[in-house]
Amino acid sequence: DQQVKQNSPSLSVQEGRISILNCDYTNSMFDYFLWYKKYPAEGPTFLISISSIKDKNEDGRFTVFLNKSAKHLSLHIVPSQPGDSAVYFCAARTGGSNYKLTFGKGTLLTVNP
C-alpha cells in the first residue's frame, strides 16, 4: 500500500506564479517530512523539510505546510522559475526508524517562461 501519495503526476505553471505541490500520507507514525527535487539523470536533491511539531517551514521561495489532522502537506514555490522544472518527491519517516525514507511517486513540475 502507498503510505505517501502524490496524486498529481504533473503540474504546469507560468513563470512568476505560485506552484503548489500536494502530498498525502496514511501512516500516523510519520513525524518528519521532506521534499526532494530531481532533474533527469541526477539523483534526488534535498529541498526542504518539516517536523510534525510545526505546521510551516519556509526557506526562501519554498514553503512547506503540514496539516497533521488531514495527514496532508504541501510545497509552495513563489515565484516559480523555469529552473524549478523537475520532479518533486514527497518523503516521510518515523521517529523509530528515522533513516528509512518512504517516498511518493513524484510530481513533474513544468514552469513555462
Place this chain on the structure above:
Amino acid sequence: GAGVSQTPSNKVTEKGKYVELRCDPISGHTALYWYRQSLGQGPEFLIYFQGTGAADDSGLPNDRFFAVRPEGSVSTLKIQRTERGDSAVYLCASSSQGVAYTDTQYFGPGTRLTVL
C-alpha cells in the same frame, strides 16, 4: 566537495547473470543507504549501513540481493540471477550520522540497470 558517486551509470545484462553496483559515499559519512526506483515510482528503501554493518536490510526483495560495505566507505550492491523485474534505477545515498533526527540523505545519480 565531491558528492555521492555511483558506477556504472548504466548497466545492461542478460537474465540470469550476476551484477555488481558500486557506491562511493561522501567522505566521512558513516551512514549509507540503497534505494531502488522503478519506472513511474518513487525510490524504495532497500538497505541501510551504519559503518560496516547492515543495520536494516528489510527492504531487500529476496535473497538474490546482497550488499556489503567492508571498510565503512564504499558499498557494493550485488544481484544474483538477475530477472527482468530487477530493471530499475538503483540509488545510493549517504548521510553524516544516520540516526540524527534531521540527518539529510544525499543521493548519487543512480545506476540504471536493464535486464534483457
